[in-house]
Amino acid sequence: xxxxxxxxxxxxxxxxxxxxxxxxxxxxxxxxxxxxxxxxxxxxxxxxxxxxxxxxxxxxxxxxxxxxxxxxxxxxxxxxxxxxxxxxxxxxxxxxxxxxxxxxxxxxxxxxxxxxxxxxxxxxxxxxxxxxxxxxxxxxxxxxxxxxxxxxxxxxxxxxxxxxxxxxxxxxxxxxxxxxxxx
Amino acid sequence: xxxxxxxxxxxxxxxxxxxxxxxxxxxxxxxxxxxxxxxxxxxxxxxxxxxxxxxxxxxxxxxxxxxxxxxxxxxxxxxxxxxxxxxxxxxxxxxxxxxxxxxxxxxxxxxxxxxxxxxxxxxxxxxxxxxxxxxxxxxxxxxxxxxxxxxxxxxxxxxxxxxxxxxxxxxxxxxxxxxxxxxxxxxxxxxxxxxxxxxxxxxxxxxxxxxxxxxxxxxxxxxxxxxxxxxxxxxxxxxxxxxxx
Numbered sequence: 001x002x003x004x005x006x007x008x009x010x011x012x013x014x015x016x017x018x019x020x021x022x023x024x025x026x027x028x029x030x031x032x033x034x035x036x037x038x039x040x041x042x043x044x045x046x047x048x049x050x051x052x053x054x055x056x057x058x059x060x061x062x063x064x065x066x067x068x069x070x071x072x073x074x075x076x077x078x079x080x081x082x083x084x085x086x087x088x089x090x091x092x093x094x095x096x097x098x099x100x101x102x103x104x105x106x107x108x109x110x111x112x113x114x115x116x117x118x119x120x121x122x123x124x125x126x127x128x129x130x131x132x133x134x135x136x137x138x139x140x141x142x143x144x145x146x147x148x149x150x151x152x153x154x155x156x157x158x159x160x161x162x163x164x165x166x167x168x169x170x171x172x173x174x175x176x177x178x179x180x181x182x183x
Numbered sequence: 184x185x186x187x188x189x190x191x192x193x194x195x196x197x198x199x200x201x202x203x204x205x206x207x208x209x210x211x212x213x214x215x216x217x218x219x220x221x222x223x224x225x226x227x228x229x230x231x232x233x234x235x236x237x238x239x240x241x242x243x244x245x246x247x248x249x250x251x252x253x254x255x256x257x258x259x260x261x262x263x264x265x266x267x268x269x270x271x272x273x274x275x276x277x278x279x280x281x282x283x284x285x286x287x288x289x290x291x292x293x294x295x296x297x298x299x300x301x302x303x304x305x306x307x308x309x310x311x312x313x314x315x316x317x318x319x320x321x322x323x324x325x326x327x328x329x330x331x332x333x334x335x336x337x338x339x340x341x342x343x344x345x346x347x348x349x350x351x352x353x354x355x356x357x358x359x360x361x362x363x364x365x366x367x368x369x370x371x372x373x374x375x376x377x378x379x380x381x382x383x384x385x386x387x388x389x390x391x392x393x394x395x396x397x398x399x400x401x402x403x404x405x406x407x408x409x410x411x412x413x414x415x416x417x418x419x420x421x422x423x424x425x426x427x428x
Contacts, residue, residue: 037242074230078230
């Protein structure tokens with residue numbers, strides 16, 4: 001584990017990007033890229049593609065930095081969304097294959113939520129973990145498959161061998177229950 | 184997509200962040216999002232709720248070319264404005280895309296007061312009647328030899344751009360360039376933050392205390408973290424006043 005300071009100011013860095021300060025984009029890259037790469041690779045399933053996704057996403061972060069609004073939430077959450085959405089776009093364009101079956105390494109991930117934490121990892125992780133554990137199994141699976149693997153509703157339906165309408169309902173109830181639990 | 188009911192809004196925002204909306208739904212959601220601040224707040228809330236799932240990923244080794252590749256693409260983008268990713272993005276607002284990259288060509292000649300006046304005259308000529316908002320321009324010159332180093336261009340109600348036009352300003356290690364403005368009637372300057380030599384800085388005009396002709400802009404040399412006392416402590420490297428275009 002390297003020794004990146006854990007008090008990195010993501011908000012100030014994104015706002016500096018909005019002012020055209022390139023060093024701020026570089027600071028974000030140096031602080032987050034190893035984790036962003038892991039997130040992207042999980043979705044696109046290929047290291048080279050994940051690398052391209054992260055590069056594209058950093059150009060998007062640069063271009064859209066002025067749209068980030070500190071009053072609404074963290075810049076870090078915003079950055080991860082830009083990267084995840086870019087990865088999802090690429091994965092869907094490529095028509096990625098979904099493996100069927102019940103080999104849920106995803107669920108192992110839910111339990112491993114606190115392993116290998118980012119230096120900035122904090123108490124939010126344990127709240128989310130606790131709340132995920134309170135969800136019905138299918139609802140939790142839906143949220144995890146969507147977030148970590150980047151699955152669409154169709155893909156989740158195939159993976160869980162469930163009708164799409166049922167999956168929609170699981171996602172809906174899962175999200176509402178999570179919000180309630182985390183509030 | 185029904186976004187009237189609170190639960191529907193929560194779920195739509197959550198699905199948007201998760202990425203489970205279909206392509207059409209996502210476009211529709213983004214159209215609503217652009218004009219609905221409360222919905223944006225829902226999206227940010229989901230980003231933060233789910234963030235621990237993302238940052239718990241096992242980190243990868245750094246990419247070999249890493250930052251260099253991104254920087255090369257930023258440079259490429261600067262050289263060919265308008266040709267970038269934003270075109271594929273739904274509803275993305277391309278910031279950081281200054282209109283006047285073409286001014287680069289002036290950098291080679293902008294080494295004197297004469298060049299500064301050429302830059303000014305050229306900018307005045309380049310302005311078309313299509314521009315509705317008031318615009319201001321200041322050429323910042325070195326007090327020592329009047330060399331033009333930076334140009335400030337401001338569009339009222341929108342953006343300020345500080346753009347290097349001369350050779351990159353040398354900044355000693357442990358120091359930084361700090362950008363300031365002072366209105367005609369003000370008694371002391373207001374800091375507009377640190378800037379990087381050789382790079383464009385953009386700020387929303389709302390950061391300025393006021394905007395008027397003859398307003399002073401200057402760059403001073405300060406400690407690496409900026410002036411500790413909120414007003415310039417180091418030498419003025421470049422200074423100039425605005426003219427209204």
